[in-house]
Amino acid sequence: MNAITTNALYKSYRARVKDEGLRASFRSLVKPVYREVEAVRDINLTVDCGEVMAFIGPNGAGKSTTIKMLCGILHPSGGEISVLGLSPVRDRQKLAMRIGCVFGQKSQLWLHLPALDSFTLLAAIYGIPENEKKRRVSELAELFGLSEFLRTPVRKLSLGQRIRCEVAASLLHEPEILFLDEPTIGLDVVVKQAIRELILRRNRENGTTVFLTSHDPGDIEQLCRRAVVIDRGTVVLDSPVERLKTDYLGKKVVNVTFRTPQASMELAGVSFESAGGGLKARLTVDTSICPIGGVIEKLSATGEVLDITVNNPPMEEIITTIFRREAAT
Amino acid sequence: MQSMKKHAKIMFCYFRLNLASAMEYRASFFTQAFGMALSNSSFIFFWWIAFRQLGGTIAGYSFYDILFIWSVTSSAFGLSHVLFENVNNLSQLIITGELDTFLLQPCNILVNMLCARTSLSAYGDLAYGFVLMALSHGADASAWGWFLTGTLIGGFLITAISLTAHTLTFYLGNASVLGQMTTEFVINFSIYPDKIYGTALRVLMYTLIPAGFIVHVPLRLAREFSLGTLALLLGAAAVYGVLSGLLFYRGLRKYESGNVIITRL
């Protein structure tokens, strides 16, 4: 049995369109004007049990809509969808027992109480007996390093600690699939790494399928083996992350400001774009050919560097590139 | 049956957590409780004066009748807001999409959503009704019986009425103001004798906003028991509850279809 199967998944909804102002409000009440919005157009997806999959796409591509349909909180307009052999629409509560979710702004934890109390409530909701709950909580506490702040009110925790509790909470009922929507956003590098390792470990030890959306290339690179790129409601690319890495993520963008105008720099794997009369430059570095350290060394050697920033190409750029490329092939 | 047990356990768990969470604000609880008691008592003061000057009955109600309907209103209101306070938040949950969090869990959505919050001041309302009853009706067992009936059914009906009002957010957009006004209506219908209102409003208070069944029918039963009236009371509460639940589920289907979004150009 597959973890997830969708076939020609389609979602459109009617959005009522209304102008500003009182008169428009009345008009809208009497004679409403609707606009058909196609959020998801034709998604065919098969995810095996135990896979760790990244679901990438620009904002408005249909990621949240798809995840909501997989979880059963949004009903598809067309197509078929099956999660763990169940229909999310018909068997929502049954499915809810077997999936876990960590969604951006929506917290499952009570702010004024310690996370432990929220775990108790979740145990009641998921029908976990008391002894079993105690065992799982201590296991998760050890795994996620929660023991020291499990009894502190959640609002007093740092963001990193809170996210760790959030992810632990989503695993309390030992779900077979874990849906994560931007789990590492706003966290510092150390905490991000910790969360990634915890999720990976869960997948390795328990075979939990992981379905992750993220804008962070680091998440995708380190956590997922497969990436599905979605844009404007359809799947644009479905490939192993390795290919994504070599084709798109192996690049870094370096922005430099010089003191005096600099001529182009000759270095294999580096493309040099000059601007501002030679005072500014944008270097696109293929790190598989030329490691970033070498580029920085060469730039420093000029002795003319005033400011330097090193960035990953933005996900939007990657997606657009992918889309253009795939559309062209 | 097992599902009912599970949901009872969930409700109890919510109750415990809500109480713990609300204890954060217990300092202001006493001021709020005091304020509420003072407010209610100033109305009682008015009625005391009125009956002293006029004697007998006003619109068919004696001073003890007034005290009875005040007690039931206060306790029913308190019960509803202690257990199901989150109903007053429903419009917000729908608009912000926070309703999703409840839908993602394997629990009956109404139980899960309604119980998720409590109002600390409502404990004061609940207690006030009991205190007032004790002071006014002493050990009158029959009156107490109907008081408890009114409180239980009233708590249920007040929740159902608010649920209906806020469910309109699924259909019409932000109905939280409507929800507040509905609560005002319910209170105003419940703290005065029902006969002061004209026919149109009396019809309203026994149908769409059935506040009449919260206090006035229990009062009639306390004065003179009739099996027919009791059946009417239980039947009306059940029917209204079912209808309000159905309206909610219908609205929920709309929400799950994603058709509750209103955008501006």
Place this chain on the structure above:
Amino acid sequence: MKTIRKYAVIIRVSLSNAVAYRAGVLSGLCFYTVFIYVFICLWRAIYSEGSVRGYSYEQIVWYLIMTELVSFATQYSVYHDMNNDVKSGAIAYLIGRPVHYVFYQLANALGQIVWNLVCFGALAAVLGFSFVGPLPGFRLAALPPLLLSMALGIFINFFFLMMLGLSSFIMEDNFALFLIYQKLVFMLGLFLPVEFLPDTIQKIAKLLPFSYVTWAPAKLFVDFSWPLFWSVVPVQIIWLAATATLTMLCYRGGVKKLQVNGG
């Protein structure tokens, strides 16, 4: 002269602010209508059993319309704003401004009060005429002294609220005090004419300032007579002077405490 012009500007700004904030007034108008309607039903029922000494049914209805008008027109936000100013510590630099804090609050409230009176006054007239018809015996000549009494009542209320707000200098939570004040005004004139109270309570009420916020102008409205005017308005003036003085003393005391403790 320059000072008066300064305050005139404040009043004008607060007035245009009040006019712009439509949502607040609209919900207030709804609640006012609900209150008046419920009261009319209630007193109609009461009057079918008996009556209040010296008031006909029409007079009672107009009496309540007037007391609720004064109540709704008055700004309760001055209490909340002052509380917040003191709690947050903002009062420290608000005092330093080249406008006297108390008079600033007064000028600021005036804009809102004037606008409220216009809106709620119009609604009050509409409701009164629709439900019970014109007030018998009302003469236009009674309007100026009536307006004076209303103004006095509103200002007495204002200074009480100011004092309550200032009490947050010495009290952590003064909400209870605020409620007690509100209820005293409610029981001694807002919800029922003072004449309805038992004799002993009535006598005490007439010695206290609370009845002079709503009962005095409302009684003058429904049953104007010059003897009545001379018996209530001077008392209002005395209470106004008293509350104003007390407010200034509280204010000075608060400022001194602030300067000693540093906020």
